[in-house]
Amino acid sequence: MPSLRSLLVLALMTASTVPALAADDAVARWQRADAACALPASPLANQACEDRDRYAAALRRQGWCEARATTAYDHWGWQRCAPSATARAMPRRRARPHA
Numbered sequence: 001m002p003s004l005r006s007l008l009v010l011a012l013m014t015a016s017t018v019p020a021l022a023a024d025d026a027v028a029r030w031q032r033a034d035a036a037c038a039l040p041a042s043p044l045a046n047q048a049c050e051d052r053d054r055y056a057a058a059l060r061r062q063g064w065c066e067a068r069a070t071t072a073y074d075h076w077g078w079q080r081c082a083p084s085a086t087a088r089a090m091p092r093r094r095a096r097p098h099a
Helices: 004-037 043-061 083-088
Strands: 064-067 077-080
16 A cells, blocks of 8 residues: 555655646647638637637736737747746637638
């Protein structure tokens, strides 16, 4: 039977990785919704756009902001922001290409 100490250590190690996994999951969901939002107009695409906005708001609340592309070949992405940057981060509003 595992000792109480080893269970405590395991619990602490797991707890420290959960926020990172949750943020990675939210970023992946945002990316999927962003891709689906670019599809031709349909109820599915409209729902994806709403989901993307909801995921973006959740990421901002968790201290993430969108990183701008530094070159023509870079892509937008999410990164941890300083608290002051999070407060002033503006959401990227992209017009639907088919609207």
